[in-house]
Amino acid sequence: MPQTERSIRIAGCSGAATDRRHAMAMLAANHSNDPIDVIMGDWMSEANMTARAALKTGNGGDAYEPTFIESLEPALKHLARHRIKVAVNAGASDTALLHKVVTDMVSKQGLDLKVAYVSGDEVFPAVQKALREGRSKFENICTGESLEDWGFKPIYAQAYIGGLGIAAALSKGADIVVCGRVSDASPVIGAACWWHGWQRDQLHELANAFVAGHLIECSNYVCGGNFTGFKSLEFKGWHDIGYPIAEIASSGQVVITKNKGSGGEVSTQTCSSQLLYEIQGPWYFNSDVTAILTDLWFEQLGTDRVALRGVKADLPPSTTKVGITALGGYQAEVHWFLTGLDIHAKARMMESQVRRLLRPYSHRFTKLEFTINGSAAVNASDQNAATVDFRIFAQAPTADDLNPSKFLRPCIDPIMEGYPGATPHLDLRLGFPKPIQEYYVTLLPQADVQHRVHLWDGRSVEIPPPPSSKVYPAQQPSEPEARNPRSTDVGGTVKGPLGWIVHARSGDKGSNCNVGFWVRHKDEWEWLRSLLSVETVKRLLADEYKGKKIDRFELPNMHAVHFLLHDHLDRGVSCSSSYDFLGKNVAEYLRSKHVDLPVKYLNRGKL
Incomplete structure (x- = not known):
């Protein structure tokens, strides 16, 4: 760990595979003016988890997230010069291969950077073993169904693991740590734990780092992206919103700021916006700690500086979340444009015509939907404002069930008998079948996860499950309405x-x-x-x-x-x-x- 008592400064450079890819190089290059110690990034989502799982199991190509390489390569020389650490989850479903790619890239540039990777998130064998032994029905935490009733054949399973493997890699001297499905906030937990030398029982500190990770893992969001107060940012550089930095003290105290000179803002309002994103209740779980959010609040310390307050901590859960992937069949869609008057009647006419033509094939569809999207303005000032999208959407088990003769042609053939102004979208590529993946969310005991760090010299480090954990109720605390509301005279x-x-x-x-x-x-x-x-x-x-x-x-x-x-x-x-x-x-x-x-x-x- 660095020999200093100062706060660690961790910058978030990516919140998705589709995020802008200049941030890592920009943040690293500007280190002299705006120092940072670690750059973290989140490249994983349920969309590319399933897509990369299908690649991995179907031998369809490299199953790591390639946009990470686009971010890393131009940043490497700056990372080496300023000794900035990197921790990311871009390994997706092939972290070992990403480790090799990054190691080769570092070597090619002649840089002195040590690259480690974390494994253990790929848990399909553990799920299969538990099923064979009858130890779990693997209930879906969203729907409550059991895995045997899902109706799809699982091909892959990936656990959300904590940040202590990252901490171990950094403590051994790693400069770059690539991971698979660690949780979005785990790189921040790992970096702070390494920097301050925290132990596993320092739950207060870990919980604060966990919430800090949640705040910065979506890059621009906490700086004004996806913020319902966005109109106030028009003259604060909303054309180029900045990237967040979490300053985490040894006590666990957190301050959120952003890179100097960037657009957007960091305020109690933007922090509230990001805090409320994707949480599932007052108990916020990670493999390392549980953060209790009920009493949380933010304090504005100054321009673009917000302190996190009121986080409480509890033991980590005995289980961790697992995403199971299955091949889900195929889908296709066709779009028509409806304009002006009688929108709903026009849609009914087209739907009746298309359903008739699909009748010989639609019994094979698992889903067939007709939807009107948008609304036509009354007395519109231009034609586009009076036009809405009519979408025909289908899913089926096989590509042949949705081949063009069975879906696309029946959807566009009624053009001559259609509603007044009948016009289909001329880009018909969406009308051809494309493969889809199903995603199932369940829980696996942390003891079944083989969490391991792989170092650059061939050594490995085992990360045991938490020595103390807790079994939480499946139902989070919930109140259907305000308890003991105070009478408030709001006037007119x-x-x-x-x-x-x-x-x-x-x-x-x-x-x-x-x-x-x-x-x-x-x-x-x-x-x-x-x-x-x-x-x-x-x-x-x-x-x-x-x-x-x-x-x-x-x-x-x-x-x-x-x-x-x-x-x-x-x-x-x-x-x-x-x-x-x-x-x-x-x-x-x-x-x-x-x-x-x-x-x-x-x-x-x-x-």
């Missing part, structure tokens, strides 16, 4: 979109969708918590409500109410039929719904 009200006053943030975890709402001012909190009950959210969802369970909990110090919509997102990003396959627009939909808004709060200015 007016109907308007919830989002005029209320921030929100949503995201996906498997087929579950989380959505958190918060207000800017303390005196608005009682109104918000009293308004947003489970029943109110069901009413606001309207036709989007799936009839499934909704959990609710409050974060009073953040003036926030969080909801978990169980099994709301079809079957997850890898095979979803929804346009909102990441669940990010559930919040935007709900903010657009009309409620009674207090006029005195509106007078403070709309979001």
Whole structure:
């Protein structure tokens, strides 16, 4: 560990495989003006987890995440010059191969950088063994079904592992640590644990580092990306939003900031937005520690400097999350454009014609949906504003079930008998079958995970499971409505979109969708918590409500109410039929719904 008592500065350079790829080199090159000790990055999602798993098991090509190489290569010389460490999860389903690729790249550039990798996330044999021995039914944590009832044949399983393997690699002298499916925040936990020499029983420190990791693992999000207050950033450089830096002290105290001179902002509001993203309840689990979020809050220390407060800690769970992949068949879609008047009647006409032509083949489909997406403006000022998308979407077990003669042609052949103005999209590539993967979320005992660090010289280090852990209830704490609400005289009200006053943030975890709402001012909190009950959210969802369970909990110090919509997102990003396959627009939909808004709060200015 570095011989210093100062805080470690960890920068987040990537939140997805599709993130901008200049950040690692930019952050490393600017070290003299804006020093950082470690760069972390998250390249994994449920979409590329399943896609890379299919590549790995089908011999379809390299199964690591190649966009990481695009980020790393131009940064290497700067990393070596300034001795900046790197810890990432870009190994996807072939971390050993990524380790070789990075090692060769370092050697080719003649640099003195030691590269290690972490294994143990690939757990399909452990799942199979537990099934054979009858030790688990592997219930789906989103749907409750057992694995034997899933209806798909698993081909791969990947566990979310903690950050202590990363800490061990860094303590042995590694400069670059590549991992597979460590959890998104694990690189931050590992880096902070290495820097400060924390032990496994320092739960308070680990929990704070865990939440810090959650805040910065999505790169620009905590600096103003995907933020419902985005309009306030127009003159703060929203064309090029910056990257986050977590400063973590030996006590566990966390300050979030961003790289100097960059756009966007780091505020209590942007931190609240990212905190509420993808959590599943007040208990936030990692293989190393459980963070208790109920009393959490943020303090603005200065411009673009926010302190994390109120995190509580508990033992890690005895299990860890596992994503199981199966081949899910194939899907295809066709789009028509409907314009002007009688949109719904036009859609009914086209649907009846297409269904008739699909009738000889559609019995083989596992899903067939016709949806109108968008709405035509009344008395529109241009034709595009009066046009909506009519989508025909299908899934089936085999590619032949959706070959062009059985799906694409029947979907476009009614053009001459169609509705007035019948016009299909001319890019027909989506109408050809493409393979999809199914994703199943369950739990595996941490003792079944073979967590190991592989060093550059052939040595390896075993990382045992936590010596102390806890079995948590399957159901997170939930209150369907505000408990003991205080009477609040809000004065006059007016109907308007919830989002005029209320921030929100949503995201996906498997087929579950989380959505958190918060207000800017303390005196608005009682109104918000009293308004947003489970029943109110069901009413606001309207036709989007799936009839499934909704959990609710409050974060009073953040003036926030969080909801978990169980099994709301079809079957997850890898095979979803929804346009909102990441669940990010559930919040935007709900903010657009009309409620009674207090006029005195509106007078403070709309979001």
